[in-house]
Amino acid sequence: MARGGGLAGHTLLLLLLAAAAAAAVTGAEVDVELVRPARTEPESEAEAAAAAAQHLLPRPLVIELPSSSSAAAAAARGGDEHEPGPDADGVPPDVRCASWRLAAEANNLAPWKAVPPECAAHVRDYVTGAAYRSDLDLVARESAAYARAAATTLGGDGRDAWVFDVDETLLSNIPYYADHGYGLELFDHHKFDEWVERGEAPAIPSSLKLYNEVRDLGFKIFLLTGRTEGHRGVTVDNLNRQGFHDWDKLVLRAAEDRKKTATVYKSEKRKEMEEEGYRILGNSGDQWSDLLGSSMSARSFKLPNPMYYIP
Numbered sequence: 364m365a366r367g368g369g370l371a372g373h374t375l376l377l378l379l380l381a382a383a384a385a386a387a388v389t390g391a392e393v394d395v396e397l398v399r400p401a402r403t404e405p406e407s408e409a410e411a412a413a414a415a416a417q418h419l420l421p422r423p424l425v426i427e428l429p430s431s432s433s434a435a436a437a438a439a440r441g442g443d444e445h446e447p448g449p450d451a452d453g454v455p456p457d458v459r460c461a462s463w464r465l466a467a468e469a470n471n472l473a474p475w476k477a478v479p480p481e482c483a484a485h486v487r488d489y490v491t492g493a494a495y496r497s498d499l500d501l502v503a504r505e506s507a508a509y510a511r512a513a514a515t516t517l518g519g520d521g522r523d524a525w526v527f528d529v530d531e532t533l534l535s536n537i538p539y540y541a542d543h544g545y546g547l548e549l550f551d552h553h554k555f556d557e558w559v560e561r562g563e564a565p566a567i568p569s570s571l572k573l574y575n576e577v578r579d580l581g582f583k584i585f586l587l588t589g590r591t592e593g594h595r596g597v598t599v600d601n602l603n604r605q606g607f608h609d610w611d612k613l614v615l616r617a618a619e620d621r622k623k624t625a626t627v628y629k630s631e632k633r634k635e636m637e638e639e640g641y642r643i644l645g646n647s648g649d650q651w652s653d654l655l656g657s658s659m660s661a662r663s664f665k666l667p668n669p670m671y672y673i674p
């Protein structure tokens with residue numbers, strides 16, 4: 364009896380410790396809140412030094428990481444996952460995360476400031492699985508259908524244009540994010556720039572097919588990206604290696620665009636296109652800031668991207 368009682372006591376102690384540990388994880392305070400800074404280039408040596416000293420910046424969104432366990436980042440990498448249970452109404456976490464993702468894509472959360480930590484694994488599974496590819500394919504098919512219909516009424520003066528964003532629209536940075544928690548790790552400008560400068564971002568296949576069809580239909584192709592002029596060469600090389608050729612204009616952020624939101628910067632560039640006499644009939648982008656603002660295209664096509672939000 365004494366031995367049995369001791370085992371029972373040890374078992375109870377272990378259970379209590381396990382429960383305490385679980386409670387600690389469940390109740391982990393979210394104490395890191397990181398606001399996306401504009402992706403800017405330093406203007407002076409002093410700013411460059413400051414940027415170098417503080418180069419650990421978040422992904423272009425606000426991220427909340429559990430302070431103690433980094434459970435979300437671990438989950439995004441496929442490690443030990445803290446799986447929350449159904450909520451008070453019995454809705455399981457994957458359903459809640461699907462709702463969150465739909466709301467983000469529909470721009471109902473804007474300006475959304477965080478990937479919910481409980482949805483880290485959901486976002487990982489989505490962008491690495493068949494659903495993301497299927498969603499991309501569907502957007503491309505609908506875009507192509509519209510382009511073919513619009514092409515029947517092209518002006519014939521070479522002034523009908525289609526605008527494409529680059530990152531997560533023509534090229535995919537998923538290989539980079541796979542190594543960085545699918546956006547749930549702190550965003551490091553140096554590391555991301557190193558990735559960009561490798562020029563190894565793969566094409567999104569359905570976007571490459573759309574790009575070629577739109578170009579062959581007679582549209583002018585304008586690439587409008589938040590990348591900076593300093594990355595023009597590597598961006599051109601990366602695009603060419605992945606099969607993108609013969610665009611008419613590649614617009615990157617110049618020095619004077621550094622501190623503008625993407626919405627303002629891209630609206631201004633579209634306005635310049637209009638002032639040059641172009642009619643923007645189509646626009647493809649993974650961010651609403653690629654598509655909204657002023658001088659909007661006749662039709663806009665939003666590609667999915669649940670990893671980050673850029674204003």
Ligand SMILES: [Mg+2]
Pocket residue numbers: 528529530531532648649650
């Ligand atoms: Mg993009």
